[in-house]
Amino acid sequence: MLHDATILFQIAGIGIIVAMIHSILKQMGKEEIAHVATLVGFIIVLFIVLNRLADLFQQIKSVFLYQG
Amino acid sequence: MDILQIVSLAIIAALLILLLKEKKSTLAYLLLLFTGVILFTVLITQITHVFSLITYMSNQANIDRMYVEVILKIIGIAYIAEFGAHIVRDAGLEAIASKVEMAGKIFILLLAMPILTTVIESILKFLPD
Numbered sequence: 001m002l003h004d005a006t007i008l009f010q011i012a013g014i015g016i017i018v019a020m021i022h023s024i025l026k027q028m029g030k031e032e033i034a035h036v037a038t039l040v041g042f043i044i045v046l047f048i049v050l051n052r053l054a055d056l057f058q059q060i061k062s063v064f065l066y067q068g
Numbered sequence: 069m070d071i072l073q074i075v076s077l078a079i080i081a082a083l084l085i086l087l088l089k090e091k092k093s094t095l096a097y098l099l100l101l102f103t104g105v106i107l108f109t110v111l112i113t114q115i116t117h118v119f120s121l122i123t124y125m126s127n128q129a130n131i132d133r134m135y136v137e138v139i140l141k142i143i144g145i146a147y148i149a150e151f152g153a154h155i156v157r158d159a160g161l162e163a164i165a166s167k168v169e170m171a172g173k174i175f176i177l178l179l180a181m182p183i184l185t186t187v188i189e190s191i192l193k194f195l196p197d
Contacts, residue, residue, distance in 0.1 A: 012084040015095035064144025
């Protein structure tokens, strides 16, 4: 349970850092790099969440005897 | 004891999501999805105990194994469809959520088909021809 909470905080941390990087780069005038940085942060978080989602669906399949 | 952990995790996640919402709503939505996944993985271990009890009792009452399996599958499909529909509805997309719910209903109906036919056949047998 604690392990999940740490991942939750990591994701929130990544989100906040990406938001800061985005605004900093925007002030420096490098607009497109800001968008790229946001995209990279988004993809990292997406990987983390999708892995857990895949595990969850695997468990659901085994628990609910669902083969379809 | 477990319920306290779940509630505190939900509250912390809600706060983090609100924190991220105005700056990066996409990441907030991913956090929302992640919290849903965590809470359900925690629940799934408890669900297995309930289901093992159900299957044990059905063996005692020697109900046909096929019926119990169909029931468990229907519960599983219902829950996954409802889980997906609520997550998509939280993102604000009402149309897709209703489509997901409709798909869930159709799959449940498909699964229940053989049982319906056996019920109807047994009823027809009672009726005098």
